[in-house]
Amino acid sequence: MKKIDSKWLVVVSVLFGTFTVILNNSMLNPTLPHFIEFFDANAVSVGWILTIFMVSMGMTMPLTGYLGDRFGKKKIYLVGLAVFLIGSLAGALSQTLGMIIISRAVQGMAGGLMMPIAMALIFQAFPKEERGLAVGVYGVAAMVAPAIGPTIGGVIIEFLPWNFLFLFNIPFGLTGLIISGKYLLSTEPNRERKFDLTGFILVTFGVGAILFALGRGSTWELLTEPLSVMLMAGGLLTVAAFVFYEQRQTQPLLDLSVFKVPTYSVSIVVTAAASIGLFSGIFLLPLLIQNVYGLSEIQTGLLFLPAALCSGLFMTLGGKLLDKKGPRYVVPPGLLLLAVSTFALGNLKLSTPFWLILLLNTVRGAGLGMSNMPATTAGMNAIPEKLVAQGSAMNNVLRQIFSAFGIVFFSIYYEVRRAQLSTTANLAANEAALQTINEAFIISSIVMVIVVPAAFVLKGQHKKTADN
Incomplete structure (x- = not known):
């Protein structure tokens, strides 16, 4: 049996941990009504289960560049994963809603440590001309976990006590902790690095x-x-x-000089647009399937699974092409594919069959796979190696902010525009909802088209150049 290359064991190691973090967060999304009923609480209070995770994660991420340099990336990643497990156990043992929210804050801080460091560990293990494929394989977790999480969460809340939503993390997290401790590469800590408290x-x-x-x-x-x-x-x-x-x-907390590198700056713009495209679908498609077409939650889950698998496949293929040819052959076509399929979703009718929506969303998944992670890899490859941890931290923070902005924008647009159409255009509820969702998808596609020319600015060291 052929021995697995040690650098690929690094990818497997961080996959376990980050997959667990993303999966747990998506598992909780459809279960909030159960917490409202169980704790006799209002929607605003229960909403903190999701909000506190996002906020605490975003607040922790800027620290990871300093912590990774000062104490070693492997050590910080392992601490983050261990803290996430502690937060999961605390969540499972919680007796009140307040205790659950505190546990979620702990999980969010742990996730904020893990996500940027995971990318930095992969970049540390792979040479530049092989990072596209490695990050593509790693990125599969980011696409598949949100697709299967709601289904797993729904099954758990249907047949088991809610505590198992948190206990579910522990075997996967422990496995990740053991594998990571064995296979992640240690880095020499920079003990002269000073902490920028004001920053x-x-x-x-x-x-x-x-x-x-x-x-x-x-x-x-x-x-x-x-x-x-x-x-x-x-x-x-x-x-x-x-x-x-x-x-x-x-000695800044985050070295902002990385934004002087055009490829890195453009990669942030591209991933911001791709994140808005991703979360427009995550928010709008369930409303489309359930509120407009009156289909079930199971069919909603079925809609996302092929798209996630296709995204993972094209993320891997796109990463491989990135290594061989460079980002210009991957990211602009991916953005165009994402924009065209999203625009097509903006032209649906009440008579549109489910299989066509499924097909269009699957094509969207391919576009996301070719644009999101390959752009991130190209941007990270362009900055000095010593700034990779800080570059990863800033990339993750900005991605978090733009993702939150995308969800807020489309949720507000849906509520305001749907109400306007219902009163002024005298449309039925499902017709008003459909037209609003169509318009929102068209707006999302326009954002992506605007970014396509910028994607051609991306430069990268492809394999042929590296070999020469």
Whole structure:
């Protein structure tokens, strides 16, 4: 039997941990009504189960560059995974809703440590000309977990106590902890690296305030409440102060000079557009299938699974092509495919068959696979090796913010525009919902088309160049 290359064991190791984090979060999405009933709580209180995870994760991510350099990437990743397991056990043993929310905050902080470091560990193990395929394989977890998570969560909440939503993580997390401890490569800690306390306070408050405002802004009324406006304005001003401050530090918490590298900056723009495209589908398609066509939750889950598998396949193929030819042969075609299929979803009718929606969403998955992770890999390849951990942290923070923005924008657009069409155009409820969803998909496709020319700026060291 052929021995597995040690660098691929690194990918397997981080796959276990990050897959568990993403899967657990998506498992909880459809179970919130059960928590409302079980704890006799309102929707706002229970919504904190999801919101606190997103906020605490976003607030922790900026730290990972410093922690990885100062103490070693492997050590920080293992600490993050261990803390996630502690949060899972605490969640399973919780007796009140407040205890569950605290446990989710712990899980979010752990996930914030793990996600950026996982990417940095893969980049450490692979040479530049092989990273596309490696990140593509790793990225499968990010696509498949959200697709199967709601189904697993629904089955657990139907047949088992809710505590198993948290206990489910433990065997996978423990396996990941054992494998990671054995196969991840250790790095030499930089004990001279100083901690930028002021920068940490500024970025933590700024990112946390923005994510908190977006997390509670599911309707226009909530988003325009004085508290939300103050949080958003305060967060943006604090992030601006952070940028101003960091540019004047000799040892900044996050080295913002990476944004002077055109390929890295463009990769952030591309992944932001792809994230908006991804989350427009995650939010709008369940509304389309259930509210417009009156189909079941099982059929909704069926709609996402082929798209996730196709995305994983094309993420791997796109990564391989990225290594051989460079990003220009992968990312722009992927964005165009994503834009065209999303535009097609913006032209549905009440008579459109389910199989056609399934096909279009599967094609969208292929476009996402070719655009999202390959763009990230190209951007990370373009920056100096010593800044990979910090570049990964900033990429993940910005991805988190744009994903939250996408969900908030489309949720508000859906509520406001649907109500407007119902009253002014005298449309039936399902007709108003369909037209609103069509318009939202068209807006999403326009965002992606706008970004396509920028994707041609992406440069990369492909295999032929590396060999020469």
